Structures are given as structure tokens and as C-alpha cells.
Amino acid sequence: MMTAFLFAMILSVLSLLSVVFSHSATAAEASILGVGGQSEETTKTSIPDSFGRDTPRHTVQGFIGALGENDYLLASNYLNLSKSDNPTTIVRQFKQALDAGGRFQPDLQINNTPEGNLTDQLPPSQESVGVINVGDKSVPLLLERVVSKEGEQYWQFSSDTLDAVPEVIENYEPTLVSRYTIDSLEGKKLFGYQMADLFAALTMIVSSFILTYILVWLLYHLLKLAYPRIRGEALPLPDNVILPLAVVVMALILSEVMVYAGVSVTLREPVNRFTDIASWVATTWLLLRVIDSIFTRAVNLSYKKNYTERVSILGLLRKVVKALLLIFAVIVIFGNLGFDLTTGIAALGVGGLALALGAQKTIENLVGSVVVVADSPVRIGDYCKFGTYEGTVVDIGIRSSRVRTLSRTIVTVPNGDFSSMQIENFTSRDMFRFLHQLYLKRTADIEVVFKMVKDLDAFLDEHYLTNQEWNQVNILELRQDCYVIQLQAYVNANGITEFYDKQNVLFVDILNQVAKYKVEHALPTQQLIVNQAELEHQMLNDIEDNGSEAVEDNLSTNENKTEVNHDVNDISNSDDIDGKQNGVDLIKEADKTKDNKAAEIQANKEAKHKKINLDKERQQKRKALVKNKFKRAKRKFGFSIWNQP
Numbered sequence: 001m002m003t004a005f006l007f008a009m010i011l012s013v014l015s016l017l018s019v020v021f022s023h024s025a026t027a028a029e030a031s032i033l034g035v036g037g038q039s040e041e042t043t044k045t046s047i048p049d050s051f052g053r054d055t056p057r058h059t060v061q062g063f064i065g066a067l068g069e070n071d072y073l074l075a076s077n078y079l080n081l082s083k084s085d086n087p088t089t090i091v092r093q094f095k096q097a098l099d100a101g102g103r104f105q106p107d108l109q110i111n112n113t114p115e116g117n118l119t120d121q122l123p124p125s126q127e128s129v130g131v132i133n134v135g136d137k138s139v140p141l142l143l144e145r146v147v148s149k150e151g152e153q154y155w156q157f158s159s160d161t162l163d164a165v166p167e168v169i170e171n172y173e174p175t176l177v178s179r180y181t182i183d184s185l186e187g188k189k190l191f192g193y194q195m196a197d198l199f200a201a202l203t204m205i206v207s208s209f210i211l212t213y214i215l216v217w218l219l220y221h222l223l224k225l226a227y228p229r230i231r232g233e234a235l236p237l238p239d240n241v242i243l244p245l246a247v248v249v250m251a252l253i254l255s256e257v258m259v260y261a262g263v264s265v266t267l268r269e270p271v272n273r274f275t276d277i278a279s280w281v282a283t284t285w286l287l288l289r290v291i292d293s294i295f296t297r298a299v300n301l302s303y304k305k306n307y308t309e310r311v312s313i314l315g316l317l318r319k320v321v322k323a324l325l326l327i328f329a330v331i332v333i334f335g336n337l338g339f340d341l342t343t344g345i346a347a348l349g350v351g352g353l354a355l356a357l358g359a360q361k362t363i364e365n366l367v368g369s370v371v372v373v374a375d376s377p378v379r380i381g382d383y384c385k386f387g388t389y390e391g392t393v394v395d396i397g398i399r400s401s402r403v404r405t406l407s408r409t410i411v412t413v414p415n416g417d418f419s420s421m422q423i424e425n426f427t428s429r430d431m432f433r434f435l436h437q438l439y440l441k442r443t444a445d446i447e448v449v450f451k452m453v454k455d456l457d458a459f460l461d462e463h464y465l466t467n468q469e470w471n472q473v474n475i476l477e478l479r480q481d482c483y484v485i486q487l488q489a490y491v492n493a494n495g496i497t498e499f500y501d502k503q504n505v506l507f508v509d510i511l512n513q514v515a516k517y518k519v520e521h522a523l524p525t526q527q528l529i530v531n532q533a534e535l536e537h538q539m540l541n542d543i544e545d546n547g548s549e550a551v552e553d554n555l556s557t558n559e560n561k562t563e564v565n566h567d568v569n570d571i572s573n574s575d576d577i578d579g580k581q582n583g584v585d586l587i588k589e590a591d592k593t594k595d596n597k598a599a600e601i602q603a604n605k606e607a608k609h610k611k612i613n614l615d616k617e618r619q620q621k622r623k624a625l626v627k628n629k630f631k632r633a634k635r636k637f638g639f640s641i642w643n644q645p
Contacts, residue, residue: 051077053154056117056127056143057110063157064104067095068266080144080156090162097132097139097165098265103255104130104141106276108335114153116145126158132168139164197267204261205271208254213246236297237290244286251279277333284329291321311380312396316373319398361416365399368415372396375419382427386418431469431490432499434506437476438485444519449475449483452517459513460489465502467492482522 053059059078066075076087079094104110105128111117116127122142130141144158220242227235255272263271295318302310378384378393384403391405401418403411413421440449457473460466469490477484487510493499 049152049154051154053078053156054114055112056129056155057107057112059143059155059157060104060110060129061107064266064269067091078156079162080146080159081162082159085162090165093165093169094157094162095265097134097168099262100132100169101134101259102130102132102141102265103259104265104269104272107273108332116143116155127155132165134168137168139168194264194267197264200261201258201263201267201271204257204263205250205254208250208257209246212249212253213242216242216246216249237293241286241289241293244282244289247282248279248286251275251282280329280332284325287325288322291318291325312373312376312378315380315396316369316398323398361414364416365414368417368419369396369398369401371419372401372415377423378425378427382425384426385424386413386421426496431467432493432496434466434487434489434491434503436487436507438487438514439522440483440485441520441522442480442482444483448517448519449485452514452519453485456485456487456510456513459510460487463489463506463509465491465506 052062063075063078066072066078072088072091075091075095079087079090081087081090110129111127116124118124120128122128125145127143127145128140129143132139132141139161142158142161143155145153145155147153220237220239224235227233254275255268258268258271295314298314299311302314372378373396378396380393380396383392384390386403389403389405389411391403391411393401394404394410395402396415398415400412400414403413405411453473453475457471460473461468461471466489471489473485473487475483476486489506491499491502491506493502
């Protein structure tokens with residue numbers, strides 16, 4: 001359904017372009033075939049019209065503009081009058097008929113080429129631009145192409161239409177606007193329009209919008225109540241479609257309401273142009289809402305039926321459909337604003353070529369987005385690894401794709417680069433690999449190790465968490481310090497979290513099985529080998545160094561004693577001399593000082609004696625330790641130091 005809708009949108013754009021270009025192609029074909037009585041020389045030498053009546057559309061717009069300015073003499077130039085006709089009278093009657101029931105075609109439907117529409121089943125010199133309906137009488141609004149004596153070719157309202165106007169307005173009755181207009185507004189103008197018409201048009205616009213909004217709101221809620229009872233599910237359309245739908249309905253009925261009320265054609269045509277633009281904007285708005293609703297429902301249905309590969313395609317298709325719809329709406333709106341679509345489309349073609357040459361990277365990304373969606377290496381919601389990044393794909397856009405990493409950041413990758421990368425999709429795996437290793441000491445009996453390997457192989461093969469894809473336990477490597485046992489199996493799990501939970505159970509069960517055998521787990525080791533002769537020589541050197549240190553300590557102790565005695569003698573000698581010189585007081589002070597010095601010397605002696613005893617005890621313990629080390633060295637020529645990280 002989405003593909004058909006996209007195809008219909010493309011056909012709509014192409015049909016619009018074909019309508020624009022068909023007139024020029026048909027005109028060229030007609031000139032070649034001689035249709036219309038014009039030769040190639042006449043076309044080349046045609047003189048531009050001074051009133052801008054070169055095309056049917058310009059003729060209609062110029063005539064309405066002249067009526068808006070109340071310039072009846074200027075308006076008469078757009079009518080094919082005879083010499084006997086009164087221009088002012090004919091123009092006034094024609095305006096009266098148009099106000100009563102004239103309906104011009106939308107501007108886009110009126111041909112805008114000098115040759116006119118040659119495929120409308122009318123003579124090449126005539127063009128239909130609308131109709132006048134008053135009561136039960138109907139008069140077509142026809143234009144005819146006139147060639148003046150000076151060689152000018154232009155379009156005017158045909159004499160047949162003008163001849164039928166008096167018959168139409170025979171039974172003319174005053175319009176609703178003229179009957180119910182306030183007398184104070186008669187004859188007054190604002191922005192070149194009658195204030196009565198402006199007030200009436202504004203009143204009808206507001207009242208039409210309020211009325212249509214209420215009706216659409218009621219219709220939507222009635223449908224919302226009835227739909228679940230009929231289909232058994234909620235209405236898929238959201239309530240945000242009420243406003244654009246009300247605007248579309250209002251635009252459709254407003255022109256008829258203004259014709260029925262008798263609003264002047266000079267105001268009705270600009271309002272109709274505005275309502276056409278508003279209706280196209282509202283229609284585009286409404287279709288965008290409907291497209292979002294349809295694609296959202298399709299995405300939910302894909303997730304419900306586990307067709308996740310369609311999500312990325314639907315996301316890209318939604319963006320393409322919206323882009324085409326917006327382009328089509330912009331073309332139509334600019335056409336209603338009066339822009340020449342032929343020139344604009346030609347300019348778009350040249351500009352598009354220049355843009356394509358200057359935006360090759362952007363085009364590469366657009367092509368890359370199609371490749372990513374078509375090839376589907378990843379889909380939205382998949383966990384993947386690409387380049388130096390890994391994360392969950394959250395969006396695949398027209399230009400780039402976005403991936404949420406484990407750090408919860410968003411990485412935006414251009415689709416041109418993303419499509420050329422080596423992408424590892426973790427979500428696509430159907431099972432998880434359990435691959436781990438055991439390290440056993442070489443002191444274990446090889447028969448025990450071999451039996452344990454066989455039993456573990458059977459244990460993994462029969463375990464309830466493993467499947468039959470590849471279950472194997474084998475001796476992977478013989479190292480200098482350990483046996484390396486490899487365990488390999490595949491586990492069915494819906495996600496990485498479930499796999500980790502099952503892996504924990506496998507770890508516990510395997511370790512419980514290993515504990516039944518006389519084996520030890522090996523730890524990382526470092527071994528230091530020392531020569532016995534070098535070790536004994538080093539020990540003797542340490543003993544000699546310790547003995548020399550003890551002798552030096554004794555010598556330093558004796559020297560300290562000698563110094564203390566000399567100090568005491570010096571003090572006593574000085575005290576004797578001072579006592580003799582200074583009397584009894586000095587002798588007493590010297591005696592006190594002498595006693596204090598002696599006490600300090602005695603305390604130092606006792607402390608040094610204790611230190612010597614402690615040094616002797618340490619030397620004895622050191623000798624005993626050395627002897628013990630020598631005994632162990634004789635029994636074992638090396639030793640190992642085990643370090644556990």
C-alpha cells in the first residue's frame with residue numbers, strides 16, 4: 001500500500017509537469033501542422049500586446065484588476081466589442097452578471113501560453129475560462145484570440161459570451177450583500193474594495209470556519225465511538241486531523257457561499273486564490289498527519305508480527321513520501337501565487353544540476369541511505385559494531401544514521417560512510433558462544449586430568465543450558481607450570497543479559513565438577529633459581545661484616561669511657577682551682593656539678609652495656625638462622641617464590 005501511494009505521488013508530480021509543458025509542445029506541433037492559420041514567420045514576428053493580453057490567464061487577471069479599480073474604459077479593452085456597443089454599459093452588465101453567478105476557473109487551470117489550450121475540444125482560437133450560472137440559465141465564459149491590423153495577437157472575452165449577458169440579467173435580483181448592507185458602508189472603500197463586500201467576506205470566512213470545525217469535530221468523535229464497535233479496535237486516526245480537515249472543507253464551500261451571497265467578483269477572485277492556497281496547505285497538512293498515522297500503524301504491526309526488518313524501510317519510505325508531498329504542494333502554491341511554473345521548473349532543473357555537481361557528498365549519502373535500507377546490514381534497534389564505535393541503532397535517516405553508544409551518547413554517521421563500513425551486527429546472532437579456559441598445576445596426575453577432561457566434555461554436552469551445536473572440552477596447551485583446559489559450548493538466549501545469567505550457572509556447575517578431582521588451580525608464578533656456592537659465600541661475608549661492626553661498637557664504647565674520665569678529671573681540677581680562688585661557695589657548686597656529671601656518666605654506661613648485650617643476642621640469633629639456611633640449602637639446591645596478583 002505504501003509503495004502504491006508513493007507511486008501515485010510520483011505520477012502526480014509528473015502529471016503536473018506534463019500539463020505545464022504540454023501546452024508549449026502542442027503549440028509547436030500545431031504550428032508545424034499549420035493549425036490556427038499561423039505560419040512560423042507570423043509567430044516569430046508577433047508584436048507583444050500593450051495591455052498584457054498575451055495569454056488567457058493574463059487576460060482574465062487584467063480584466064478583474066481593471067474592474068477592481070472601477071476603470072470601465074480599461075476593462076472594455078479586454079472585451080471583444082463591436083463599434084456600435086457602449087463600452088461602459090457592456091462592462092457594467094458583464095460585471096453585474098459575474099457578481100450574480102460568475103465562476104472563473106482557478107488560475108492554475110487557465111492556460112498561460114499565447115496559443116492557449118489546443119486539447120480542450122474547442123477551436124484553436126477559443127478558450128474556456130469559466131461559467132456564469134444565474135437561476136436556470138448558464139453562459140460559458142469564452143475567450144477568443146484576435147489579430148489586429150498591426151499584427152498584435154491577444155485574447156478577449158468573446159462576443160458570444162457578451163451577447164448572452166443581457167438575457168442572463170433580465171430577471172436579476174439584488175444579491176444578499178446588497179440587500180443587507182448597512183447604509184453607512186455604501187460607497188466606501190478599503191484597499192480598493194467595497195467595505196460592504198469586505199465585511200461580508202470576512203463574516204462568511206469566520207462563520208464558515210466555525211461551522212465546519214464544529215461539524216468535523218462532531219463527525220470525528222462519532223466515528224471514534226462507532227469504529228471500535230464495528231472493527232473491534234480503536235480509531236487509527238489521531239484527533240490532530242480535525243483542524244486541517246476543517247480548513248479543507250471550509251475552502252471548498254467558501255467560494256460557493258460567496259457566489260450565493262453575491263460578493264463582488266473583484267473581491268471574490270483574490271479570496272478564492274487565498275482559499276485555494278489555504279486548501280492546498282491544509283490538504284498537505286492533513287496528508288502529512290494521515291501519512292504519520294499510517295506509517296506508525298505499519299511500524300507497530302511490523303513489531304507485533306516480528307518483521308523488524310521492515311521498520312527501517314518504512315522509516316525511509318515515510319521521509320520520501322513526505323518530501324514528495326511537500327515538493328508537490330510548494331509547486332501548486334507558487335502557481336496560485338502567480339509564478340510562472342515553466343520558468344521555475346526550468347530554473348530548478350539548471351539549479352538542480354549545479355547543486356548535484358556541488359553536493360556530491362550529499363547525493364552519496366542519499367544513495368547510501370537506500371543501500372543501507374535495501375541491504376539491511378542493521379535495522380533500527382539492532383546492536384552493532386562499526387569502526388571504533390558500537391551501540392544501538394536508533395534511526396536510519398535520508399542523510400545519516402544515528403547510533404546510541406554504551407556511554408548513552410549519540411553518534412551520527414553519514415550513510416555514505418556507514419554503507420561502506422564493515423558492520424558487525426550482534427542482534428542477528430542466533431546463539432551465544434561460551435568459551436573459557438581452566439589452568440591446572442603440573443603437579444596433578446595426567447591420568448586424573450585426562451579423566452576430568454572426558455567427564456567435563458560429557459557434562460557440557462548433557463547440560464540443560466547448552467545446545468548440540470558444538471560442545472567440547474579439550475587440553476589446549478601444555479605450559480611449563482600448568483595445563484590449559486579449554487571449554488567451549490553454545491547457549492540459546494534472547495539477549496546478552498539472559499546469556500550472562502546462564503553463563504553464571506555454567507561457571508558454578510563446572511567448578512563444582514572440577515572440585516571432585518585431585519587437581520589444583522594454577523596461579524601466575526615467578527621462580528628464582530640461586531646457586532648454592534654463591535649463597536654460602538654471601539652468608540659468610542654477612543657474618544664477617546656483622547663481627548667487625550660489633551668490634552667497632554666496643555671500641556667506640558671504650559673511647560666514650562675514656563672521654564668521660566678525662567672530662568671528670570678536668571672538671572675536678574678546674575673546681576679545685578676555682579674553689580681556692582673564689583672561696584667556699586664555689587667549692588660547693590663544683591661538688592654539685594661533679595655529682596651530676598658522675599650520675600650521667602653512670603647512666604650512659606648502663607645504657608651502653610644493655611645495647612652491647614642486645615647486639616650479642618642478635619648476632620647469636622643471626623648465626624642460628626644462617627646455620628638453618630645452610631641446612632635447607634644442602635637439602636634443596638633452589639627455591640621458588642609464588643606471587644598471587
